Amino acid sequence: MKYIAIVTGASSGIGREFAYAIDQSMNGIDEIWIVARRKDRLEELSAQLKHHARIVCGDLSSRNTVNRISQLLNADKYKIRFLVNAAGYGVLGDFEKGDRKEESGMCDLNVRALTEVTHVCLPHMGKNSRIINLASSAAFVPQPAFAVYAASKSYVLSFSRALNSELKDRQIYVTAVCPGPVKTEFFDVAEKHGTRTLSLKKFAMTTPQVVVKEALRDSYAKKEISVPTTVMKLFRVMCKIVPHRIIIALTSGLYK
Numbered sequence: 001m002k003y004i005a006i007v008t009g010a011s012s013g014i015g016r017e018f019a020y021a022i023d024q025s026m027n028g029i030d031e032i033w034i035v036a037r038r039k040d041r042l043e044e045l046s047a048q049l050k051h052h053a054r055i056v057c058g059d060l061s062s063r064n065t066v067n068r069i070s071q072l073l074n075a076d077k078y079k080i081r082f083l084v085n086a087a088g089y090g091v092l093g094d095f096e097k098g099d100r101k102e103e104s105g106m107c108d109l110n111v112r113a114l115t116e117v118t119h120v121c122l123p124h125m126g127k128n129s130r131i132i133n134l135a136s137s138a139a140f141v142p143q144p145a146f147a148v149y150a151a152s153k154s155y156v157l158s159f160s161r162a163l164n165s166e167l168k169d170r171q172i173y174v175t176a177v178c179p180g181p182v183k184t185e186f187f188d189v190a191e192k193h194g195t196r197t198l199s200l201k202k203f204a205m206t207t208p209q210v211v212v213k214e215a216l217r218d219s220y221a222k223k224e225i226s227v228p229t230t231v232m233k234l235f236r237v238m239c240k241i242v243p244h245r246i247i248i249a250l251t252s253g254l255y256k
């Protein structure tokens with residue numbers, strides 16, 4: 001039996017930081033599987049890890065990549081101790097003016113791929129294993145000019161909480177991580193059409209290290225939601241008490 005951790009979106013940002021942190025802190029795993037499209041980045045990461053890394057290079061929006069993960073898992077006796085679903089992207093801009101493929105691509109990757117990867121991994125998970133899903137603080141309230149992304153992350157948050165409850169009896173714990181802005185390549189993609197992120201958001205910016213440290217702590221503590229930084233914790237409370245129509249009215253138009 002081989003004990004493994006799987007990290008999607010491992011070629012950059014938060015996913016890569018999870019791979020480093022799991023590599024450093026986890027005893028009792030034999031391999032870390034790192035998944036993304038950019039092979040050179042995964043090779044670079046693999047060379048830096050002390051655990052053996054298995055590179056799974058592919059586009060997760062395509063079912064072929066998820067099928068490949070499933071086949072690899074079924075080819076030997078694997079037990080997954082940690083699954084981190086970090087692959088994801090968002091593109092800012094008005095929905096109607098946006099690129100149809102890019103918009104549905106967010107649903108394919110952030111929603112469908114995350115769901116399918118989780119589904120193929122679950123039969124290989126047992127007592128005391130963990131799933132960490134990257135949602136976002138965008139999950140807390142609808143976001144004009146980030147409509148599809150925010151909706152996709154609401155799905156991740158809702159799905160993760162329900163799954164955490166379903167899996168309690170099997171002692172598998174699911175944590176949805178809901179950061180605000182994090183300094184990664186995410187914004188190179190999000191702002192590619194020129195729509196700028198709010199300067200207020202940039203003020204709240206944190207690092208992947210902070211997000212991952214708190215996420216792992218919350219996951220070990222069996223928390224279903226991890227919200228790094230005080231600013232975003234306050235934002236979450238605000239989204240619980242202020243009617244969403246008011247927050248939406250206040251934020252709509254700010255990106256133009």
Ligand SMILES: NC(=O)c1ccc[n+]([C@@H]2O[C@H](COP(=O)([O-])OP(=O)(O)OC[C@H]3O[C@@H](n4cnc5c(N)ncnc54)[C@H](OP(=O)(O)O)[C@@H]3O)[C@@H](O)[C@H]2O)c1
Pocket residue numbers: 008009010011012013014015035036037038039041058059060061085086087088089090109134135136137178179180181182183184185186187189
């Ligand atoms: N940065 C933020 O402000 C922020 C805030 C809240 C939540 N999040 C969420 O955190 C997660 C990680 O984001 P990040 O900030 O680390 O962004 P990032 O640096 O852009 O990393 C995104 C990762 O996803 C992978 N990826 C993208 N498209 C893919 C595809 N079609 N198939 C397979 N892998 C793909 C990328 O690898 P390749 O390009 O090599 O495929 C990369 O490893 C995302 O789910 C994001 O929505 C980010």
